[in-house]
Amino acid sequence: MTDPTTDTGGSRILGGRPSEATIRTTTTITTVKNTSGAHIELKNVNKVYGDQAVAAVENFSMNVNPGELVMFVGPSGCGKTTTMKMINRIIEPTSGSITVDGREVLSLDPNELRRHIGYVIQQIGLFPHMTIAENISVVPKLLGWSKEKTKNRVDELLSVVQLDPRTFAGRYPKQLSGGQQQRVGVARALAADPPVMLMDEPFGATDPITREKLQVEFLRLQETIGKTIIFVTHDFDEAVRLGDRIAVLSDRSKIEQFDTPANILRAPANDYVASFIGHGAALKRLALIPLHDALLGRAADARGTASVVETDSLRDALDLLVLTGLPAIAVTDAAGRTVASVSVEQISAELGEDSGGLPERSEARS
Amino acid sequence: MTGFDFPGLLAFWGKRSDDILTLVGEHLLVVAIALLLATVIGVGVGLLVWNSPVGRSLAVTSAAVILTIPSLALLAAMIPLFGLGWVPTLIGLTLYSLLPIIRNTVVGLREVSPAIMESATGMGLAPGAVLLRIQLPMAWPVIVTGVRVAAQLTIGIAAIGAYVGGPGLGQMIFQGLSSLGSKNALNYALTGTLCVIILALIVDGLFTLITRYTTSKGLRA
Numbered sequence: 001m002t003d004p005t006t007d008t009g010g011s012r013i014l015g016g017r018p019s020e021a022t023i024r025t026t027t028t029i030t031t032v033k034n035t036s037g038a039h040i041e042l043k044n045v046n047k048v049y050g051d052q053a054v055a056a057v058e059n060f061s062m063n064v065n066p067g068e069l070v071m072f073v074g075p076s077g078c079g080k081t082t083t084m085k086m087i088n089r090i091i092e093p094t095s096g097s098i099t100v101d102g103r104e105v106l107s108l109d110p111n112e113l114r115r116h117i118g119y120v121i122q123q124i125g126l127f128p129h130m131t132i133a134e135n136i137s138v139v140p141k142l143l144g145w146s147k148e149k150t151k152n153r154v155d156e157l158l159s160v161v162q163l164d165p166r167t168f169a170g171r172y173p174k175q176l177s178g179g180q181q182q183r184v185g186v187a188r189a190l191a192a193d194p195p196v197m198l199m200d201e202p203f204g205a206t207d208p209i210t211r212e213k214l215q216v217e218f219l220r221l222q223e224t225i226g227k228t229i230i231f232v233t234h235d236f237d238e239a240v241r242l243g244d245r246i247a248v249l250s251d252r253s254k255i256e257q258f259d260t261p262a263n264i265l266r267a268p269a270n271d272y273v274a275s276f277i278g279h280g281a282a283l284k285r286l287a288l289i290p291l292h293d294a295l296l297g298r299a300a301d302a303r304g305t306a307s308v309v310e311t312d313s314l315r316d317a318l319d320l321l322v323l324t325g326l327p328a329i330a331v332t333d334a335a336g337r338t339v340a341s342v343s344v345e346q347i348s349a350e351l352g353e354d355s356g357g358l359p360e361r362s363e364a365r366s
Numbered sequence: 367m368t369g370f371d372f373p374g375l376l377a378f379w380g381k382r383s384d385d386i387l388t389l390v391g392e393h394l395l396v397v398a399i400a401l402l403l404a405t406v407i408g409v410g411v412g413l414l415v416w417n418s419p420v421g422r423s424l425a426v427t428s429a430a431v432i433l434t435i436p437s438l439a440l441l442a443a444m445i446p447l448f449g450l451g452w453v454p455t456l457i458g459l460t461l462y463s464l465l466p467i468i469r470n471t472v473v474g475l476r477e478v479s480p481a482i483m484e485s486a487t488g489m490g491l492a493p494g495a496v497l498l499r500i501q502l503p504m505a506w507p508v509i510v511t512g513v514r515v516a517a518q519l520t521i522g523i524a525a526i527g528a529y530v531g532g533p534g535l536g537q538m539i540f541q542g543l544s545s546l547g548s549k550n551a552l553n554y555a556l557t558g559t560l561c562v563i564i565l566a567l568i569v570d571g572l573f574t575l576i577t578r579y580t581t582s583k584g585l586r587a
Contacts, residue, residue, distance in 0.1 A: 090488055115490035125485025129503045129582035139489050172584030188489075198488075 035067030037228030038101040038195035040087065045096030047082055056082050058252040060096070066195075067226040071243035073236055073276065079253030080232050084198050087230065088117045100196055115139050118189030118197035118227070122204045124181050126173040132158070132184050133169040139192045157187040160221065179210040186218070190225070197229045203238070215241055236276055240265065240284055248273045262288055282351055286315035291331050294350045296340035302330035310339065314350060317342045370552065378553040386538070390561055393534030396527065397520050397569075400456050404463030405513055411464075412471025412509075413497060422472050429465035437462070437523045441530045455524065455532030462523055463516035470512025474505025507581045514573040521566045525558065535561050 041064070047057040057079045064070050072080040085091040087098055089110045098105040105113060126135050133154045140150040155165040161183035173181055182202060189197055203211045203218075219242060222229065233239055239246045240261040247258045250272055257269035265285045268274040277284070292310040307330035308317045320329055321344055328343040379386065408429075415421030432440075437458065444454035478501045486496045528536025535558045542555030578586075 088488060090484065111490045111492050113490070114488055117488075119485065119488035121481060121485055121488070123479070123481030123485075125479075125481040127482065127486070127500055127504075128584045130584065138491070142490055172582070174584060185485075 035226040036193065036195055037067040037226055039066050039099075040064040040196060040228055040230070041097075041099045042083075042087075043097045043099075045083070045086060045098060046094045047079070047086060047091065048094045055094075055252055057086070057093075058254065060253050060255070062247065062255065062258065064228055064230065066228055069222055069229045069231060069242060069244045071239035071246045072230065072232045072249055073234065073239045073246055074249035074253075076234060078249050078251055080249050081200055083249075083253045084200060084230050084232050087196070088114050088119060088198055090119075115142055115192060116194045116196070118191075118194040120185050120189045120197070120199045120202040122201040124185040124205075126181055126184060126188070128173050131170050131172055132163075132176070135173070135184060136188045136191050138188070143192055153191060157190055158184075160190070161187045162217065163187075178206050179214060182206060182210075182214055183217075186221075190227075195228060197227045199229060199231045201233055202231075204233070204235075211238075218242065236278065237284070240288065248276055283315055283318075285351060286318060286347065287313045289314045289350060291317060291340075291342060294342070295346065296331055296342050297328055297346055299330070299338045299340055301328045301343070302338060302341035303328055306330070307332050307338065308342070309334065314342075314347050318344065318347050321347075375553050375556065378550055379557065382557075386557060386561065389533075389535050389538055389558075390565065393521070393524055393536075393562070393565060394569075396452065396455055396533050397459065397517065397524050400459030400520055400524075401463055401513060401517055403456070403460045404467055404516060405509075407460070408464050408467030408512070409471050409509060412468050412475060413502070416472045416475040426465070426469050426472065429468050432461045433465045437526045438529060441526060441532075445530055450531035452533055454530045455527030455534075458527065459520045459524055463513075463520055466512040466515040466519070467509065468512075470508050470515075471505065474508030475501045477508065478504050503582060504585065507577060507585055510573065510577045510580065514570065514577070517569050517573065518566055521562060521569060525562055535565075
């Protein structure tokens with residue numbers, strides 16, 4: 001498998017994230033994203049372990065678009081990790097077909113295949129006897145890159161994951177903090193610029209503060225690299241924050257719902273999905289909507305000195321409204337000028353409008 | 367039996383210093399060659415059997431059985447096959463060294479965490495490459511410890527090699543034992559024994575350095 005740099009016309013509308021700047025924005029929000037990702041298709045994939053009567057994964061079919069970040073969410077043991085690991089054949093499927101950019105994965109040499117699929121696991125698995133630079137160079141070396149090219153790539157990747165190459169290239173994994181190791185894990189997976197990344201709870205072992213930081217960095221990174229990513233997590237909030245689409249999985253890797261975070265939060269397909277979302281679906285939805293996407297009030301309506309920036313989410317605005325008790329607060333642009341105001345009524349209206357009427361399920365729970 | 371005479375011992379050392387040094391050199395050489403052979407064989411066997419439950423218990427048990435054979439008996443048994451001299455001594459020492467080396471190799475290779483193995487496989491390293499480029503370097507400090515134990519073992523056993531005409535300090539000890547009552551009997555035996563002990567301590571110190579300089583900085587505590 002060579003590096004299939006798929007150009008899908010250079011532009012893509014992000015599923016669950018802001019699509020267009022709709023109102024009062026002074027800056028243009030770009031939805032243009034370079035996609036170097038591949039198309040992944042799983043068709044009727046099954047996995048049955050040895051003598052077990054029940055399949056671990058049953059008849060799993062899914063299409064993942066190039067450059068898309070798909071989250072597999074489900075409880076422990078539901079088969080989400082097994083499903084993901086069949087794509088790079090860490091686990092061999094019992095039957096079915098898996099293609100990456102049209103090529104049947106099962107017909108390729110597994111080692112050759114894996115060199116073109118980035119792989120990040122929760123325990124990171126950095127090689128302790130190799131320096132950070134050596135860890136990142138493993139796949140480029142396997143692919144026969146020159147020393148010069150490999151070194152440049154290592155420096156580039158360390159910068160991408162915000163680690164200074166001069167400081168970190170020569171260090172050993174044990175000299176790094178957990179968060180730094182996880183960044184190196186991502187850099188190592190990206191080393192040969194693979195079109196596909198498989199990530200198995202990559203941020204699961206880090207503390208909440210580090211995790212949130214890594215998530216933000218990861219999103220920013222994905223904006224620029226546009227890989228096709230399968231990301232396994234049991235944390236629904238993480239799925240909402242990161243995913244273009246979320247697949248909510250139940251036993252035997254059955255897809256209960258596969259949709260954008262906003263759609264799943266607005267209209268969970270069934271009780272199983274609803275239970276996974278947990279309480280506060282409306283608040284979670286608000287966190288997905290930036291102020292510049294919402295219909296806001298006039299600047300003159302703002303009260304008090306509290307203000308939010310238009311790139312903040314409706315949830316941030318609501319937080320401040322509740323805290324200050326004001327009827328409406330100012331919304332400023334990046335330069336700090338007040339461009340609009342926002343009130344609780346407008347936030348509620350946004351939820352209603354977004355969902356096209358009040359949904360029965362989330363209504364019933366709130 | 368003559369009593370202990372310290373000035374006499376010193377005089378003996380002065381007179382026999384050349385002989386003593388030659389025997390120390392031989393002792394060291396025979397141990398070094400045996401360890402080298404045992405390391406190559408032991409690590410090789412370890413690499414072959416580490417992942418097979420039957421293979422590794424067979425290998426470790428066989429090596430353990432060898433170690434239970436009294437050294438005198440093993441050496442004597444080799445005389446009809448290999449005659450006298452260096453060869454039976456070398457073979458005996460190599461066989462005795464196998465257990466700590468094989469066992470530590472197997473333990474070291476198996477100690478590598480499943481997460482590291484999985485990420486290596488997931489990056490497209492073939493099983494052989496995972497073994498040689500990831501597991502072996504990570505297991506190395508444990509393997510060197512095995513060689514170190516084997517060194518302690520063989521420095522002592524090598525002295526018995528003199529029984530089959532082997533080289534080293536054993537010659538001195540046996541000469542002393544066989545000439546009990548003569549003037550220098552105690553000096554011979556004492557010098558041989560002391561040199562074996564000192565040699566063992568020096569070699570052990572040497573292994574601290576070997577471990578240090580052949581282990582990746584990333585693995586050191």
